Amino acid sequence: MKTTIQFIFAFLTMGVCISGDCNAGHGKTTCITEDLLQMFIRVNRQSDIKPGRKERTAFLAFLKNNPVLSNNVIKFDDVETNIGHHYNPTTGVFTAPKNGLYILSSMIMAYGGTTFHYEWRKNDAVFSNGYTNKTSSGSQSQTFIVELKKGDRIYIKHRISSGEKLHGGRNSYFSGYLLQ
Template sequence: MVSSTIVLLLLCAKVGKALATCNPGKTTCVTEDLLHMITRAVPTINDSNSKTDLERRPTFFASLKASQQTLYDIKDIVKFDDAKINIGGGYDSTTGIFTAPRNGIYIFSCTIVAVGGGDVQFQLNKNDQFYTGGYATKTNYGGQTVYSIVEVMTGDKVYIKHRTGSLQKVSGNHHSTFSGYLLSK
């Protein structure tokens, strides 16, 4: 864990140096502006509070362990049933819902893989409202990953749900995943 944190910090330091040549705010530098925001949010090794803040920062990663989940209805939530990381206890693998333990800007990532030959239409919801959508294609085990940056308040609920009323199957065996972490306050 410590070595991966050091590698991330060194990478961020290199990115920060590369950003010095970009003019912030220019349309061509949107990606660089986003990277600059992320590097400012990552605490440095010299920050005496960085370790405790990182240990408390809500973070989760869950995958669909079952071989597949069949979605029948537009109300169906994908239940990523194997929470490998759940710092802060915000993710509930029985419901598939992340409940924010702290206010802040979070990054969520979802990868959905469709069972061979099928497709899956899905969406990320915040408090029962559509936030962003995705579509795993009809190719043989086609998949899609969607990243979302979301401002949430304590108690807000974020989850992945079915986007259509037709029967669709999500591939499991740890191919489909849902994760999130607090980026900044």
């Protein structure tokens, strides 16, 4: 984009020739050139804020094994993406780095034709429940748009004390990103 703006700037400053008065007796060509130069400087300053410098947050973590859970936090330990490192695979918790609107998603697959009961938690309070059916590949996907404050903690927890099992091998995942 910088190259395009530079080309336009060069073209306009070389080809514009308008007669008349401008501030302090300068011709309009000079005024247009000065205005374009100021606009070019502003655009360059804004483009110096590169996308990589902006704080981005995104994560995608899969489940490696087929854990038997008993009312514990699900630790999605096969991390594919963790921009900003706000998801902790050791604890299974995503911590919001700043206030904003987040998209959070999961796909939970029960192991071997069993059921699996789980819940989404925000700061230890349940905000959604999930359940998979007793089928050979019983699964459930959920996606939420959630407003979070800096420091809010989100995680998925098994909600039954029995020995229900999750299907690992990258069949179950937890993901999220900062929308705005």
